[in-house]
Amino acid sequence: MKSEARVAILVSNDDTFYVLCVFRGFFIEKLFLSLNKEELISEITSSPISEEIRYSNLGIGEKYTENQLENLCRTVALKLSEKLNINK
Known part of the structure; x- marks a missing residue:
């Protein structure tokens, strides 16, 4: 994989919400x-x-x-879940 290539990763937080991270290299460029x-x-x-x-x-x-x-991306979803108090 080229480091400058865009990579889209979709993860879910126990089917509560979905997070789509778009990376360029190891940096999150966009978050949905x-x-x-x-x-x-x-x-x-x-x-x-x-x-x-x-x-x-x-x-x-x-x-x-x-x-x-x-x-x-899963770590980002987990931290967002904690901040939003989802699953508590």
Whole structure:
């Protein structure tokens, strides 16, 4: 994977809400939140940014197979959940 390539990672927080992290290298460039997975995927696929995504775990570009960015996005989702007091 090129470090400057955009990577889109979709994770869920126990199906409470969904987080889509768009990375450039190891930096989060964009962050999308939604309660509905299908709406979130539809929104990103109809967005101009989808043309710039090289790898993803949601069917845009090539399949992302590494765990490093997925783990980072899961950590972001967990911290957001804690701040929003979800699942408590």
